[in-house]
Amino acid sequence: MSVVFSSIINTSSLSTSKSPKNAKNTSIQPPSLIQHNILFWNNCIYVMNGKIAKNLTKGGSGKTSNGSQDSSAIHLSNVDAKTFLSGVPLEDKVYKIDLGKKQDKSPSWILAGTENLKHPEPRFGASAVCRKDSFVVFGGVSAKGELLNDLWEFNCKSETWNQLTASSGIIGARAFHCAAYIASQDALLILFGRLKNGLSGDIYRFSFKTEAWELLNTHGKIPSERELAAVTLSDNGQHLYAFGGKSTKGKHDDFFRLNLHTFSWEEINTSLVGAPANICDDQSVVPSPPKMQAHVMFFDRGHVLVHGGSYASHFIYDFSVHDAVWRKIPVRGHSLYGREYHSLVQANTAGKFIVLGGFREDITQPKDGQRIQVPKKLECVQTFHFKHQDNLSKHVTFNAMRKSGQMIDLKFLVGKDKSFHCHQLLVQRSPYLSHLIEEAARKQDAKVVTISLPDVSPLVFHDFLTWIYENNLPQIHSIIDLCKLAREYGIYDLVVHCARQFHDKINFKNIIHLFIEVENKQEHTLRLLCQAYIYDHYTKILADTSNVQMLSQVPNLLQEVMLLSRDKRPAEMAEKFPELKNVPQDSFKMFDTYLHSLWNGKRANADLKLVARDSKSFLVHGALLAAQSKVFLDELTTLSRTVMKINADGVILEKIIEFLYKGSIGEGNSVSIELLKDIAVIAHQWVPSVEDWAIEIMLDCVNKDTATTLLSVCRQLRALENIEVLKQVCKQEIANKFTVEELAEIIANLLA
Structure with missing residues (x-):
C-alpha cells in the first residue's frame, strides 16, 4: 500500500x-x-x-x-x-x-x-x-x-x-x-x-x-x-x-x-x-x-x-x-x-x-x-x-542468496552430472519435491540435502528454478517439457505460464507440428490448447498441404482432427483441469500463499529455533528470516546458528514471526496501539519491514480520539525511520479537529 x-x-x-x-x-x-x-x-x-x-x-x-x-x-x-x-x-x-x-x-x-x-x-x-x-x-x-x-x-x-x-x-x-x-x-x-x-x-x-x-x-x-x-x-x-x-x-x-x-x-x-x-x-x-x-x-x-x-x-x-x-x-x-x-x-x-x-x-x-x-x-x-508490501524485494534477496551460496541447504543432481544449489523452503511448495526432500533428509545426516533427478533435462530444470526464484522466463528452452515437469511437480502457476506462452506461439502453419509433439510427449494441458485451436481454425489449417502431409503420417491424429471439424468445441482448460482454476501466473504470489499455510500448519523442515527472553521458543525457517532481514542474514551465515536468543517477550516475538510468514499480523487494526509500539521497537533492530507495517497500521488508526496518544508514541519512537510520516499526520489531524483551547490543553499535556 x-x-x-x-x-x-x-x-x-x-x-x-x-x-x-x-x-x-x-x-x-x-x-x-x-x-x-x-x-x-x-x-x-x-x-x-x-x-x-x-x-x-x-x-x-x-x-x-x-x-x-x-x-x-x-x-x-x-x-x-x-x-x-x-x-x-x-x-x-x-x-x-x-x-x-x-x-x-x-x-x-x-x-x-x-x-x-x-x-x-x-x-x-x-x-x-x-x-x-x-x-x-x-x-x-x-x-x-x-x-x-x-x-x-x-x-x-x-x-x-x-x-x-x-x-x-x-x-x-x-x-x-x-x-x-x-x-x-x-x-x-x-x-x-x-x-x-x-x-x-x-x-x-x-x-x-x-x-x-x-x-x-x-x-x-x-x-x-x-x-x-x-x-x-x-x-x-x-x-x-x-x-x-x-x-x-x-x-x-x-x-x-x-x-x-x-x-x-x-x-x-x-x-x-x-x-x-x-x-x-x-x-x-x-x-x-x-x-x-x-x-x-x-x-x-x-x-x-x-x-x-x-x-x-x-x-x-x-x-x-x-x-x-x-x-x-x-x-x-x-x-x-x-x-x-x-x-x-x-x-x-x-x-x-x-x-x-x-x-x-x-x-x-x-x-x-x-x-x-x-x-x-x-x-x-x-x-x-512500505517495504513489507514489496514482495519482490524478498524474492530478489532469495535469488541473491542463491547466487552467492548463502543459506543453501539443498542440492539437485540433474541429468548426468549437472548440479543446482537452492533453498528447501522455495522448492518444497512442490508436493513431489517436498516428499523427496523429507525422504532424503531422513537418510542423510548433512546440512545440505542431495537429491538426484537423472531423467530430467538440466536445461528444463534450470528454467524451472529460474521461475521459482525470479517469476520470469525471458527464454524457455522447451515449453512442452517445462509444462510437463511443472505439472508433475504441482507448480501450477508455471503450468499456466507455459500454457499462455504456448498459446501465443501457435499459428496455422505450426499447429500440426506442435500437436504431434505434445502427443508424443503426452503433455495433456497443451494438447487441449491444440485441440481448441484446430477446432477454431479447421478450414485454414487443412488448406495448407504441408499440414495434411504431416497428419497423414499419424493416422490416429488425422482421425481426431476430422472429428474436431464437426464435434463441439473442446472444454475450457479450467473445466478440464480444475486444479488450474484461478491460479495466478505468478510464482511469488503462490509462494506467499504457501508461507501462509506454513504459519497455520506444520512448518516442514524448519531449521532454526528462536528463544524469547521469557523462554518461549519458536521453530522457523532460517532462510526466510535471512531473506527479510540483513541482521538475521549476517548472524546465520557467519555463525551458522541453529538456536538464537532474541531480547523480546514471547508475545512480541510471535507477532513478528507471524508477519514474516503471513505478511500481516492478526486483523491489522485489531492490534492495540501499545502492542504496535512494542512490535515497532523490537522490529527496528531485527526486521525493518515489520516496523514499517506497525507504523502503517498506526497511520490507519489516526483520528481525533487517537491523535494525541499516537503523537506521544512518536516521541518515544523518534529513532525509527518512517516515524516522521506518522508524526505529520497526527499533527494535521490535531490541527483540523481541535479548537484553539483544546490545542492549548494538548500541548500542555505533551510538555508535561
Whole structure:
C-alpha cells in the first residue's frame, strides 16, 4: 500500500533585482495557472508557460460568491480545450525558487532568464521535460490561438534560451500532447496531442545527436488518437506508461505500456475478473481509475501513480507493477484537491513530488458548477511504499542468496552430472519435491540435502528454478517439457505460464507440428490448447498441404482432427483441469500463499529455533528470516546458528514471526496501539519491514480520539525511520479537529 501525505511548502514573496521595469518593489510570485509547466533541477523549482486564470464556470452565471459579475471568469461549455481556454492572458516569464538554499526565511520566488533577448513566445498546452542541465519545451498554443511546433531549450546554468532547428524530418504543430526524455537515447518523444485537423496517436522522436525528427513505427496494441493524456517513464527507463486522455468519443480510462527498445505497445488489462481472493477482498483495489483528462502521472519505485483529471477526485490512484492492480489511496494531511490542467514534478528525493496550479470545483457553489483556481501554493506530495508490501524485494534477496551460496541447504543432481544449489523452503511448495526432500533428509545426516533427478533435462530444470526464484522466463528452452515437469511437480502457476506462452506461439502453419509433439510427449494441458485451436481454425489449417502431409503420417491424429471439424468445441482448460482454476501466473504470489499455510500448519523442515527472553521458543525457517532481514542474514551465515536468543517477550516475538510468514499480523487494526509500539521497537533492530507495517497500521488508526496518544508514541519512537510520516499526520489531524483551547490543553499535556 502507498501512504500519501500532502503539505504546503512555505514560500515568501520578495522583490528581486530581476523584476520587470516599474515593478521593482512588487512581490514576485507565479499567478494562478492552468496548462503550464513545472520542472525541477538542482533543488530548484521552475514554472513557465500556461494560462493565467481566475474563476472558471460551467453553465453558471460567471458571478462571484457575493453575486457580482466576475469579468475574469471563463465559461465552460461543450467545446474543445483550445476554445474554452481562450480569452485570458498567457504567462511569459520563468519563475524559480531554490528549495535547497540555506536561508533564515522561507524560500523566495525570483524571475529566471529575464536578460534573454531571445526567448519563445508565450504559450499554453505545451510540453516541457528536463534534459541534463536544461529544459526542453515543445509546441502548445500561442496567444493568437495558433498551434506551434517550435522546439526550445532553456539552459539552467546560464538561464538562456536557444531555439533548436531540425536538420531533417518534420513534426506537425500540436498542443495538449505528452512528452518524455529518453536518457539512454538522448532523445525527446512526443506522443498524442491536438493537430490542426484532428487528434494524433503517433510518436515522434527528436534525436539531440542528429538534430532530426523521426516518425516511429510502433506495433502491438496501439492507443487510439487522443489529447490531454498523461505519460510517465519507469525507474529503469525501459518502459513508458500512458493513461487516459480525451478523443472524439470522450474521456478514456485505458492504460498502456510502451517498450522503449522495441517500441511495442501493450494494453494492460486490470480487470478484477478471475483475480485471486486476496486481491478482490482488498477494499482499496479498483478495476481502474475513472475516465479522465488533463491529469498528472508519475512513476515511483515500482508504482504508477495518477492524480487529478476530475474535480471530485481527492485520491491518488496507485498501480503496482508487481501486483498489476490499481488501488485508490486517500491523501493524508493537507487536502490535495481534485483538479484538472495542473502540473507535477518529481523532486530529487524519492517519493517527493511538487504540485502547482490547475482548477477545481468550488464546493460552495455546487448548483452553478463554478470552477475556481487552485490557491497559488506549492503543494508537496510524499509517497511512502512500505517495504513489507514489496514482495519482490524478498524474492530478489532469495535469488541473491542463491547466487552467492548463502543459506543453501539443498542440492539437485540433474541429468548426468549437472548440479543446482537452492533453498528447501522455495522448492518444497512442490508436493513431489517436498516428499523427496523429507525422504532424503531422513537418510542423510548433512546440512545440505542431495537429491538426484537423472531423467530430467538440466536445461528444463534450470528454467524451472529460474521461475521459482525470479517469476520470469525471458527464454524457455522447451515449453512442452517445462509444462510437463511443472505439472508433475504441482507448480501450477508455471503450468499456466507455459500454457499462455504456448498459446501465443501457435499459428496455422505450426499447429500440426506442435500437436504431434505434445502427443508424443503426452503433455495433456497443451494438447487441449491444440485441440481448441484446430477446432477454431479447421478450414485454414487443412488448406495448407504441408499440414495434411504431416497428419497423414499419424493416422490416429488425422482421425481426431476430422472429428474436431464437426464435434463441439473442446472444454475450457479450467473445466478440464480444475486444479488450474484461478491460479495466478505468478510464482511469488503462490509462494506467499504457501508461507501462509506454513504459519497455520506444520512448518516442514524448519531449521532454526528462536528463544524469547521469557523462554518461549519458536521453530522457523532460517532462510526466510535471512531473506527479510540483513541482521538475521549476517548472524546465520557467519555463525551458522541453529538456536538464537532474541531480547523480546514471547508475545512480541510471535507477532513478528507471524508477519514474516503471513505478511500481516492478526486483523491489522485489531492490534492495540501499545502492542504496535512494542512490535515497532523490537522490529527496528531485527526486521525493518515489520516496523514499517506497525507504523502503517498506526497511520490507519489516526483520528481525533487517537491523535494525541499516537503523537506521544512518536516521541518515544523518534529513532525509527518512517516515524516522521506518522508524526505529520497526527499533527494535521490535531490541527483540523481541535479548537484553539483544546490545542492549548494538548500541548500542555505533551510538555508535561
